[in-house]
Amino acid sequence: MSLSEFLVQRWPEIVELSLEHIGLVLVSIGLAVALAVPLGFAVTRIPWLARPVLGFSGVVQTVPSLALFGLLLPLPLIGGLGNRTAILALVLYALLPILRNTVTGVRSVDPAILDAADGMGMTDWQRLTLVEAPLALPTIFAGIRIATVVGVGLVTIAAAVGAGGLGSFIFRGLAMLDTRLLLVGAIPSALLALAADGLLAVAERRLAAATGTG
Amino acid sequence: MSGASIEFRRVSKAFGDRRVLREVSLEIRAGETCVLLGPSGCGKTTLLRLVNRLEEADSGEVLFAGREVARWDPVALRRRIGYAIQSVGLFPHLPVRANVELVPRLLGWTRERRRARAIEMLRLVGLDPEDVGRRKPHQLSGGQRQRVGVARALAADPEALLLDEPFGAVDPIARGRLQSEFRSLSRRLGMTVLFVTHDVREAFRLADRIAVVAEGVIQQVAPPAKLRSAPASGIVEALVRGAETEPAP
Structure with a gap:
């Protein structure tokens, strides 16, 4: 059976696992954004938070992904085989790029603009919501883009702890020494990463233009 | 809305080892336009920023509308004061x-x-x-x-305006027009204006009174004509004479 025939035969499964793959990425990136962006804003307000928060998310990055999945498996409540462990690991990995870009984005706002904001009598909250957050948005988005692209790749490994997604093909292919299965998992996953990168790049450029920072 | 008075009482301020203001006292009457004139780095911008609490004095008092600014809520204070800077x-x-x-x-x-x-x-x-x-x-x-x-x-x-070289990037012809329009406007509105510039010509055009600032000290406070006829120090005289020898725009 050629690869193309194999593709046709496995098509329904490819679609299903791709959707599952996308779902895992969306959920974990969504959670990471909900966590990392407010935390990043907090870091810019409370200086002593910077070291522990950025330090922790940096250390997580240095743990090899397979090892992280393994480490989380035996944990009560959050661990175990399945989605939850995978999502937790993905969220942890996505934290650093989003956090760091949020902090960088806020910190790189032109001091003259902040001076004007303070001078006109904005409260700290108004300065954050009306000035700093909108101006940091393109940078924050760049962090989300990095996290998403990395996340698409990581989800393939999450199949090792039974999370599903296109990684299932890859692990089955490895186990059965079947190159076609491997490719059927790897190629759509790579395409997904490219598509996500392209889409988010466009969104990022639009944001930069809208905020006058591009 | 009419203007509010601004007053500095023996105000000192240092950034690290650098003393930028030394016991500066100055009273700006309600509705008056006072120009702080001096070379860059003389402390005039710091003086301005003390009024809306973007800087805090090390010692001495700054009063806005007769009340010490340290006792104002900074947000409420700033919303009653217009603020424009060169950048x-x-x-x-x-x-x-x-x-x-x-x-x-x-x-x-x-x-x-x-x-x-x-x-x-x-x-x-x-x-x-x-x-x-x-x-x-x-x-x-x-x-x-x-x-x-x-x-x-x-x-x-606003009851007062703090302006720090607000016309610095405007071309000379438009600047002259803008200055005279601003002059009539601030008079009409009765706002108190504290205006920082290093441009002597601008100072003479706008001010009811000019406060010459140099080396962290106010050298002289006087109406433009008096500054010209009776400069209090060599620094003031040099500054004013410099303006007269400048070619007309």
């Missing part, structure tokens, strides 16, 4: 009109009132509210941006 600091993500509407928005004015005021203010500084008002700040020239900065500072009927 302007327009918000790049907002159109020009939204920039001008910001302080009224913070004060909770209705949308219609805000909009009307922004249009009025942009006209006042000589900008077309329909055309320029819809643009983003990065689409404007340096001079146009500075005018928007002044319009923004004026928008919420």
Whole structure:
């Protein structure tokens, strides 16, 4: 059976696992954004938070992904085989790029603009919501883009702890020494990463233009 | 709304080892335009920023409307004082009109009132509210941006205006026009104006009184004519004479 025939035969499964793959990425990136962006804003307000928060998310990055999945498996409540462990690991990995870009984005706002904001009598909250957050948005988005692209790749490994997604093909292919299965998992996953990168790049450029920072 | 008085009482301020202000005392009457004139780095900008508490004095007192600024809530204080700086600091993500509407928005004015005021203010500084008002700040020239900065500072009927070289990037011809318009405007509105510049000609054109600042000390406070006829020190005399030998624009 050629690869193309194999593709046709496995098509329904490819679609299903791709959707599952996308779902895992969306959920974990969504959670990471909900966590990392407010935390990043907090870091810019409370200086002593910077070291522990950025330090922790940096250390997580240095743990090899397979090892992280393994480490989380035996944990009560959050661990175990399945989605939850995978999502937790993905969220942890996505934290650093989003956090760091949020902090960088806020910190790189032109001091003259902040001076004007303070001078006109904005409260700290108004300065954050009306000035700093909108101006940091393109940078924050760049962090989300990095996290998403990395996340698409990581989800393939999450199949090792039974999370599903296109990684299932890859692990089955490895186990059965079947190159076609491997490719059927790897190629759509790579395409997904490219598509996500392209889409988010466009969104990022639009944001930069809208905020006058591009 | 009429102006509020501003007063400095033996104010000192240092940044690290550098003493920028040494026991400065100065009283600006309600409705008066006082220009702080001096070379760059003389402490005039710091003096200005003490009024709206962007800086805090090390010792001495600063009073706004007869009350020590340290006892004002900084946010409430700043909303009663218009503030415009040379680098302007327009918000790049907002159109020009939204920039001008910001302080009224913070004060909770209705949308219609805000909009009307922004249009009025942009006209006042000589900008077309329909055309320029819809643009983003990065689409404007340096001079146009500075005018928007002044319009923004004026928008919420402030009792006092703090202006730090607000016309520095405007070309000389437009600057002259802007200065005379600003002069009549501040008189008409009765606002107290504290205006920082290193441009002697500008100081003479705008001021009721000029305070010459050098080396962290006020050298002389006097109306422009008096400054010319009776300079109190060599520094003042050199400064004023420099202006007279400058070629006309």
